Amino acid sequence: MDPFEILFSLIICLLLSSVKSTSSDSPFLTKERLAEIPMKFLNMAQRPEVFDWMVNIRRTLHEIPELGFEEFETSKLVRTELDKMGIPYKHPVAITGVVGYIGTGKPPFVAIRADMDALAMQENVEWEHKSKIPGKMHACGHDAHVAMLLGAARMLQEYRNDLQGTVILVFQPAEEGGGGARKMLDTGILENVDAIFGLHVSSKYPIGTVAARPGPILAANGFFDAVIKGKGGHAALPQTSIDPILAASNIIISLQHLISREADPLDSQVVTVGKFQGGAAFNVIPDSVAIGGTFRAFSKDSFRQLKQRIEEVIIRQAAVHRCNATVDFEADYRPFYPVTVNSNRLHDHFQTVAENMLGSKSIIELQPMMGAEDFAFFAEAIPGYFYFVGMHNDSKGQSVPGHSPYFKVNENVLQYGAALHAALAVTHLLGGPATLSVQKESLHDEL
Numbered sequence: 071m072d073p074f075e076i077l078f079s080l081i082i083c084l085l086l087s088s089v090k091s092t093s094s095d096s097p098f099l100t101k102e103r104l105a106e107i108p109m110k111f112l113n114m115a116q117r118p119e120v121f122d123w124m125v126n127i128r129r130t131l132h133e134i135p136e137l138g139f140e141e142f143e144t145s146k147l148v149r150t151e152l153d154k155m156g157i158p159y160k161h162p163v164a165i166t167g168v169v170g171y172i173g174t175g176k177p178p179f180v181a182i183r184a185d186m187d188a189l190a191m192q193e194n195v196e197w198e199h200k201s202k203i204p205g206k207m208h209a210c211g212h213d214a215h216v217a218m219l220l221g222a223a224r225m226l227q228e229y230r231n232d233l234q235g236t237v238i239l240v241f242q243p244a245e246e247g248g249g250g251a252r253k254m255l256d257t258g259i260l261e262n263v264d265a266i267f268g269l270h271v272s273s274k275y276p277i278g279t280v281a282a283r284p285g286p287i288l289a290a291n292g293f294f295d296a297v298i299k300g301k302g303g304h305a306a307l308p309q310t311s312i313d314p315i316l317a318a319s320n321i322i323i324s325l326q327h328l329i330s331r332e333a334d335p336l337d338s339q340v341v342t343v344g345k346f347q348g349g350a351a352f353n354v355i356p357d358s359v360a361i362g363g364t365f366r367a368f369s370k371d372s373f374r375q376l377k378q379r380i381e382e383v384i385i386r387q388a389a390v391h392r393c394n395a396t397v398d399f400e401a402d403y404r405p406f407y408p409v410t411v412n413s414n415r416l417h418d419h420f421q422t423v424a425e426n427m428l429g430s431k432s433i434i435e436l437q438p439m440m441g442a443e444d445f446a447f448f449a450e451a452i453p454g455y456f457y458f459v460g461m462h463n464d465s466k467g468q469s470v471p472g473h474s475p476y477f478k479v480n481e482n483v484l485q486y487g488a489a490l491h492a493a494l495a496v497t498h499l500l501g502g503p504a505t506l507s508v509q510k511e512s513l514h515d516e517l
C-alpha cells in the first residue's frame with residue numbers, strides 16, 4: 071500500500087464512521103428496540119416543534135369547519151403540510167380525501183386514518199379560535215384527528231429511511247353519515263394493506279388513557295324515512311278525513327315494540343324516530359306526515375331483521391288506520407354503516423404498544439356503544455383497529471361530549487394521538503406483537 075492509498079482508506083473509514091455516528095443516534099426503529107419505540111414517539115410528539123405545530127393546525131381547522139365531501143380547505147391544508155414535509159400523496163380520493171405515503175413505497179403496508187369533516191351546528195364556545203362559519207362546527211374533534219395524523223406523519227417522515235415498509239396516511243372525508251370510508255375503498259387505493267388503525271378523542275376517559283376492546287365495539291347504523299299518506303280535512307269532522315298523525319303516532323309506538331318484544335334483550339338494538347313532520351294548523355287534519363329515524367344493532371343478522379320489520383310495521387300499521395305508507399332506506403344517499411369490529415390480532419398489538427407508552431393502568435376496557443363509525447367500512451375490508459384516546463382533565467372542569475355546541479378539545483390529547491398513530495404503524499411494520507413476545511422470551515432466556 072502506498073501512503074496515498076493508506077490516507078485514502080483512512081478518509082473513507084472516517085467518512086463511514088461519521089455517517090454511522092450521525093445515524094446511530096437516530097435509528098431506533100429496529101426490532102431490537104421495539105419496546106422503546108412507543109415512548110420515543112411520545113417524547114418526540116411533546117417537542118414544541120411537533121406539539122405546538124399540531125395545536126396550530128388544529129386551531130386553524132377549528133375556525134374553518136367543513137361538512138362531509140366539502141372538506142376542500144381542510145384537504146388543501148393537509149396537502150400543503152404534506153408538501154412542506156416532502157411526503158408524496160394521492161389526491162383527490164373520494165372528492166376531498168388525501169392518501170399519503172411514507173417509507174419504502176413497497177409492502178408491507180400499514181394505514182393510519184383521520185376523518186376530516188365537521189357538523190352542521192352552531193358553536194356556542196366563546197374563544198379565540200371559534201368557528202368562523204355560521205352553522206358549522208368541529209364538535210366531534212375531527213380537527214384534532216387531522217392534526218394528530220399530520221403530527222404522526224411529521225415524526226415518521228423524520229425516520230422514513232428506517233421504515234421497514236410503507237405507512238399509508240388516510241385523510242378521509244365524510245365520516246358523519248356520508249360514508250367517506252366506503253367511497254375511498256371503492257377507488258381501490260387501500261388494496262394490499264395489512265392493517266389499518268383509527269382513533270377518536272373522548273371526553274369520557276381521562277387524559278393519558280386509551281379505551282379499546284377486541285371484537286365488535288360500535289353498532290351497525292341505518293336510516294329510514296317514511297311518508298304516511300292520509301286524507302286532509304277539517305279537524306272538527308274526523309269522519310270525513312283519514313288522520314295520518316294518529317297513524318304515525320301508532321307507528322312510532324309499534325316500532326318501539328320491535329325492541330321490547332322482538333329483540334333478544336341481551337342483543338342490544340335501538341330504534342329512534344328523530345323526525346316527525348306534519349300538520350301546521352291546530353284545526354286541520356293534514357294530508358300526510360313524514361317520519362324518519364335511525365336503527366342500530368350489533369350483528370348483521372339483527373340488523374337485517376330490524377330493517378325488514380321496520381318496513382313491515384310502518385306499512386301495516388299505516389294500513390290499520392286506512393293510510394298508505396312508503397319507506398325509504400336510502401334517502402340522501404346515506405349508506406348503512408356496518409358493525410365496527412376490532413381485529414383480535416391487532417388488539418394484542420395495540421395493548422402492547424399502549425402499555426409501553428402509557429402503562430398498563432392507562433388502558434381501559436371499552437364498553438361497546440350504540441354509536442356508529444365510518445371506520446367500520448375499513449375494518450370490514452382490512453384488519454382494523456379503532457380505539458378512543460381520553461382527554462378528560464378533572465382540573466379543567468367538566469368535559470362536554472361530542473356533538474354538543476359546547477364541545478371542547480383538550481389539546482393535550484394531540485401528543486398521545488400522534489404518538490400512538492406513529493408507534494402502532496412502525497411496530498406493525500416491524501412485525502408487531504409476535505416479534506415483541508419473541509423478544510420477551512429471548513430476554514427471559516438470557517436471564
Ligand SMILES: *[C@@H]1O[C@H](CO)[C@@H](O)[C@H](O)[C@H]1NC(C)=O
Nearest residue numbers: 299300301312392393394395
Ligand atoms: C292508498 O292506496 C290505494 C291503492 O292505490 C288507494 O286506493 C287509496 O285511496 C290510498 N289511500 C290513501 C289514504 O291515500
Ligand SMILES: *[C@@H]1O[C@H](CO)[C@@H](O)[C@H](O)[C@H]1NC(C)=O
Nearest residue numbers: 277278462463464465466482
Ligand atoms: C390537567 O390540567 C391542568 C391544568 O391546566 C394541568 O396543569 C395538568 O398538567 C393537566 N393534566 C394532564 C394529565 O394533562
Ligand SMILES: [Zn+2]
Nearest residue numbers: 210246472473
Ligand atoms: Zn361525530
Ligand SMILES: [Zn+2]
Nearest residue numbers: 210211212270
Ligand atoms: Zn367523530
